[in-house]
Amino acid sequence: MIRKSRKERNAWNGYVRSVFLRYIINHPEVNQASYFPPYFQSELKILDGYSYARKLLKKGYLTRGNKDILLLSDQGRRAIKDEYLRFFDAATPYVTFSEYIAEREQMNAQESAEVIMLSVLLKKIKVLKSQNNYIAVKDVHLDVAQLYEQVGVPEKAMYHYLVSLYYDVSGLEYYDELILYAKGKHERKRAEKEFVGICIRPQVMQGLRRMNEAYDPRMIHEIFVREQININLCPEGRLQTLAAELCSGAYDFNEWRAYFEKNYRSILRSSEGYRGKKSEQSRP
Numbered sequence: 001m002i003r004k005s006r007k008e009r010n011a012w013n014g015y016v017r018s019v020f021l022r023y024i025i026n027h028p029e030v031n032q033a034s035y036f037p038p039y040f041q042s043e044l045k046i047l048d049g050y051s052y053a054r055k056l057l058k059k060g061y062l063t064r065g066n067k068d069i070l071l072l073s074d075q076g077r078r079a080i081k082d083e084y085l086r087f088f089d090a091a092t093p094y095v096t097f098s099e100y101i102a103e104r105e106q107m108n109a110q111e112s113a114e115v116i117m118l119s120v121l122l123k124k125i126k127v128l129k130s131q132n133n134y135i136a137v138k139d140v141h142l143d144v145a146q147l148y149e150q151v152g153v154p155e156k157a158m159y160h161y162l163v164s165l166y167y168d169v170s171g172l173e174y175y176d177e178l179i180l181y182a183k184g185k186h187e188r189k190r191a192e193k194e195f196v197g198i199c200i201r202p203q204v205m206q207g208l209r210r211m212n213e214a215y216d217p218r219m220i221h222e223i224f225v226r227e228q229i230n231i232n233l234c235p236e237g238r239l240q241t242l243a244a245e246l247c248s249g250a251y252d253f254n255e256w257r258a259y260f261e262k263n264y265r266s267i268l269r270s271s272e273g274y275r276g277k278k279s280e281q282s283r284p
Contacts, residue, residue: 004098011101016044018084020052021061021077024070031068043091086113090150092143094128094136095120114151118144134229138167145207158214159223161207162243166223168200169242171233171264178231182271191268198233198260205246212247233263 004012020040024030036049046052053070056062061076087100095117103120104111121144128136145160174194181191208215217240224236234242238259245251 008098008101012097014079014081015084015087015097016046017056017061018080019044019088020046020056021072021080022085024062024072024076028069030070033068083113087117090114090117090143090147092117092121092140094124094140094143112151114147118147118151121147134167134172138164138172141167142201142203142207146203149207149211154211154214155216157207158211158216159219161204161211162215162219163223163227164204165200165208165243165246166220166227166234166239167229168204169198169234169239169260170229171198171231171260171267172229174264175231178267178271181268188268192265195261195264197257200246205251208243208246209249215243215247217244231267233260233267 023037027034033050036046040046040049040052053062056076057064057070060073061079063071063073065071087097090113099120100113100116104116107116107119121140125137125140125144128134128140141160141163145157145164148154148157148160177186177191177194180186181188220236220240220243224239242251242256
């Protein structure tokens with residue numbers, strides 16, 4: 001187990017304290033015996049909200065009002081760090097607080113929490129790609145898109161929303177089934193049943209709609225050059241059409257569902273000549 005330095009422990013304690021104290025501000029009826037949300041334990045490592053509140057009371061960050069309602073003292077209000085709250089609000093399972101602090105130490109101290117998070121996430125994409133973890137890659141691209149939107153960089157936000165779309169409609173979730181079918185381990189009927197459609201995440205659709213003025217079809221070509229995977233149910237030209245429809249609000253779910261199913265079945269047909277071969281296939 002790696003021991004944290006005093007500086008790291010102080011930063012973590014300040015982070016946990018800031019999030020807890022903001023919760024008290026936003027929930028004015030909370031007392032020491034109140035129910036606290038599960039993320040206190042899972043994300044902040046506060047195992048017992050009652051004990052933690054008592055600790056803050058002793059240290060002067062909280063006071064008691066009528067009916068033992070918890071209130072922030074002046075010291076408590078001064079202790080809340082906006083930077084830590086912004087990290088918490090932008091938090092992603094792909095960036096730990098320790099990674100955030102380490103990145104902040106390497107960057108200009110004046111950078112915002114969002115910019116620091118972006119730096120960590122962009123590096124994380126490279127690592128995840130090297131691990132062939134493309135499900136995580138598409139999640140991180142969405143995180144990046146939303147952060148670029150928050151800091152007011154629409155062109156970069158649009159690009160990463162489009163990368164997220166590229167992965168959403170690629171058919172990655174069917175890759176294993178298609179390989180098993182090509183190897184002769186699954187029958188056609190089973191492989192066809194596995195297809196239940198393509199899911200474009202609502203956050204991607206909404207982001208493209210909001211950032212529609214930044215859309216440039218040339219971004220799609222760049223994505224196909226940079227983000228090469230071994231399965232794709234939506235070639236470049238069709239992805240340009242899909243992106244334009246999503247940006248304009250003209251997207252037709254049923255039309256595109258039929259299109260993706262047709263392409264999936266087409267891949268099954270083209271796999272007929274490879275069925276039963278034992279050659280190893282690389283991951284996407």
